[in-house]
Amino acid sequence: KNQVEQSPQSLIILEGKNCTLQCNYTVSPFSNLRWYKQDTGRGPVSLTIMTFSENTKSNGRYTATLDADTKQSSLHITASQLSDSASYICVVSPNSGNTPLVFGKGTRLSVIA
């Protein structure tokens, strides 16, 4: 069964600190993995997208890594800001094209002053 597991479920960090969110998946076949940020009451916004051949991708203070052999991904946030408080969702696409995505349940990040 295609599944995406994220950890931790929730996380609280101080402003300015770094953090790393984890994502393990069992989706097969695998096309690409995406990290989204979802603010409360809003739709998800794409942060990064990686294919199986990519190991790392950055988008500003966000850096995603992918190990296709172990089927693990991480999202590292550096120098956190209050506005980073949101849910971060790991999403895997089983195939290229217009097939439904497989969603993780997300990590709820709270950045406090």
Place this chain on the structure above:
Amino acid sequence: GAVVSQHPSRVICKSGTSVKIECRSLDFQATTMFWYRQFPKKSLMLMATSNEGSKATYEQGVEKDKFLINHASLTLSTLTVTSAHPEDSSFYICSAYDFLGTYGYTFGSGTRLTVV
């Protein structure tokens, strides 16, 4: 980048009435659009997949007669919640897939439906 406009962002309706939610891809053609429902602090749950010009494919447990989906053009899909009940209150999000594969999946900003 790709933009998906979802309207309305919030709607309150009375039980028994119908509500239509629109999802538009503003700068790309979307052959496929996905409709999701999200409960508080939960992940997105796929309701149905709609392909332009054909009937939508509904996920198990989703009533197609209650959640009517129309995808009449490459830039517009609509979800109509018919005879709404309080238990239909939820956050509904659409996602559009870029026909050319340039942008991949782009999500709308969501619609908060409250049925009173």
